[in-house]
Amino acid sequence: MGGQNHCTTTVNESKERLQLFIIDESSLDETTAEQDLCVSLKADYERQFKKAVKFLNLSVKGTLSDKVQDSDGVVKSLIAKINSEEGLEQFDVVEIFLLTLTATVSNKGESIQPRKVHFEDDFLKVKYEKDNVSITKDILILKKVIDLNFLASVIESRGNREPLTINFTRDFKKRIEVIQAADERNFASYLCVLDAEVISGLYKRYSSRLLEKNVRSFLQFKGVNKGIKETIRTKPEQFIAFNNGLTVTATNAIIKPYKKSQYLEALTDFQIVNGGQTTASIYFSHKEGLDISKVKVMAKINVAKNVAENDLDNLISNISQFSNTQSRVSNVDLRSKSPQLRTLKSLSDSIITPSGFRWFFERAKGEFLTKVRHAGSNGNRLKKEFPRERRFTNMELAKYYSAWGNSPHLVKKGGEKIFRHFIEMLESEEEATEKVQIDREFYEKLIAKIILFRRMEKIYGQGKNSLGQLRAAVIPYTLSVLYIYTDASGSGKSFNLERIWKEEDIDTELQEYLKELMILMNELIKKYSASEDFNEYSKKPELWESIKECTEIQNLFKKSSTLSIFKKYTISL
Incomplete structure (x- = not known):
């Protein structure tokens, strides 16, 4: 098959791999006959790959720039990058993907059968200067067809990657x-x-x-x-x-x-x-x-x-x-490959906040630092794109998510213990447990919970100007009280986390109310604790049972400040 081709590019996270995507536009033509979309000859694909290899060769030689129209800025930039000493040093591998709506088939036998084709590697020999030293290396060229067979295999495998042989x-x-x-x-x-x-x-x-x-x-x-x-x-x-x-x-x-x-x-x-x-x-x-x-x-x-x-x-x-x-490998490291966490990682990579930003979920330990290192000179740009306030780790995820619930004493235990509780809840197969659906709604509410938790940390403060010395206990206890009197109250109302997602912050009225609630919670933890070590006792379920329905909490939730917040920040289910 000949026809027109459209090309786009990307670079992998570790920056040593240039990826070229060629789109076989002739396969998108609705008038193309069905038999023409069944490709049996490997040479039909090879002809299209040769165009990309020729493009790379001419780019390295520097003979292509003048032949590309000035209006095609992306292609000119790519050619300039490939032809530069920086690009020649950076790229060790070029992957060429041919995207086509054809099906690769074999005509042998009584009926047409789908088949895979394997393409031999190519090597592009390049020379460049580094620190006044001439360096020669071979750039590996890998080729793969993304056709209907490939898409069918992906669907059949339900998103699992093809085993690597x-x-x-x-x-x-x-x-x-x-x-x-x-x-x-x-x-x-x-x-x-x-x-x-x-x-x-x-x-x-x-x-x-x-x-x-x-x-x-x-x-x-x-x-x-x-x-x-x-x-x-x-x-x-x-x-x-x-x-x-x-x-x-x-x-x-x-x-x-x-x-x-x-x-x-x-x-x-x-x-x-x-x-x-x-x-x-x-x-x-x-x-x-x-x-x-x-x-x-x-x-x-x-x-x-x-x-x-x-x-x-x-x-x-x-x-x-x-x-x-x-x-040391922690249990958090070992569970980082959970399918649910992989789905969440995909959502964090793709979902943009209302103000046009993304959050970075560090599914595996060290993932962000790895990404920064591999970005080379773009590392600082990556740090600006994902400042600390828009990043969260596995254990932070468990803490933020679980604080909006009925187990603040477990959140206070922190670390691997709350992560284990979180992942068991996430992957529970018990019939009595409602399955958690990791989707866009889950992700947006999660980010809202993170914003809420982190704003409360700032309101509570640290050191001399803080509300007390029990911040790690007060915040999850406060959020859990708010949860059981809204989402878990049976009133048909839920706290409007969607509003926090959309505004990416909490307003002054809610900040003042949360401060009032945290000041009270600070005193309640001390009052109802059966130990002078308040921080340690806040890890026990007995303290939570004593506090969540105590008279002081019930009275607060009858006050006008609570009614005003609930009117503004709750929605009907």
């Missing part, structure tokens, strides 16, 4: 000797040594897909990562002794014999579940010019046979928890 023999021309350490009915384990070039090549080719089931993001070159980089620089031969290595999971392994030894050929559903920091550190050290040729890394490969997806996730969590010794 690594063929070491084909992609890296390496024989990797392995020793089998275990072989059980549903489980096998292998030990091997990987050259750093293989690890760097894996990250270059597959980027963060390698680490999807990893419990943490790459946490900059500090702490353990700084040590990894320093070892590569000064003692590369001793790297294998100093580093804990990688732990890999897979659902299938192809192991072949050769000269009385066993060699790893391929792994299906490949994931690095421990050693993600090592992997990324090796790649970025190599990108910065460090020699990794003498670096070797121990790897343990765990192959789960005939394991369901949920069981595989549990296995990975256990492997991460028990095998990780480089730095």
Whole structure:
């Protein structure tokens, strides 16, 4: 198929991967015959990919700028970027995606059948100057067709990513000797040594897909990562002794014999579940010019046979928890891969506030710092785009969400305890428990709860000018009281969180009322506490039971200030 093509581009988060999206506009033509939309020849797609590869070649050579119309500023900027020393140093990989409404088929047999096509890698050899040194490198060019077959597979998999299959023999021309350490009915384990070039090549080719089931993001070159980089620089031969290595999971392994030894050929559903920091550190050290040729890394490969997806996730969590010794992995880290949290992350990435901003949900520990580092010179812009007041972590999410409820004593416990309570509520499969729907309405109300909680922290204050010394207890207790007298009161009224979302703040009248309520709550915690350690006793359910329906609270909710706020800030269900 020929026809017209439209092209758009993006760059991945770690900035080393340029992504070109070619739209096959001829496939969008309603007059195109059905048989023309069934593509059986790989060459039909190859012709379109060649146009993109030619575009890249001419851009690098600098012969394309004058041929592009001045009105096409985006394309001219892209060409200038590709042709610049900065761009040539930045990009290690170019992914070309062909978006088409064709179906890739095979005509062999009695009926037409859908099929996949695999495209060989291309390499673009480039030269540039860095610190007065001439550098030559190969930019890897990857090609993929996004056709109707692909879309059907996505729908059928219900959003799950396609398992990642690594063929070491084909992609890296390496024989990797392995020793089998275990072989059980549903489980096998292998030990091997990987050259750093293989690890760097894996990250270059597959980027963060390698680490999807990893419990943490790459946490900059500090702490353990700084040590990894320093070892590569000064003692590369001793790297294998100093580093804990990688732990890999897979659902299938192809192991072949050769000269009385066993060699790893391929792994299906490949994931690095421990050693993600090592992997990324090796790649970025190599990108910065460090020699990794003498670096070797121990790897343990765990192959789960005939394991369901949920069981595989549990296995990975256990492997991460028990095998990780480089730095502590918390239960919050382990649960960060929850499907519900992934959905919430997608919402935070896409939903814009009424004033035109986005919030950043840090689903995995260190995610924002990773993003800032990978942004390079744009790191400061990213910090301005997402200031601290518009970011929240997993544990903060649990605290803010749970404070608007009937368990402020659990919120006071904080940390992993409130996160565990939150995630169990979120993923509860009990019939008596109403399923929480993570959608746009949930997200907007969540942001409203965060704004409300953080404004109350400012109202309460800290130090000499604060309302007291019990802020961590007073705020969740106050919000929970407000919740049970509105949303949970059975009156048919709910607190108008939508208004806070739209205004992205709370007005002076509500601020004054919350201050009044917090001053009272400060005294009630002291009055009804059975211990002189008020902060510690506020973690007990007995205190909450004593306070939520006490006379002082009931009297406050009969006052004109409460009635005025409820008239203004409640809506009918």
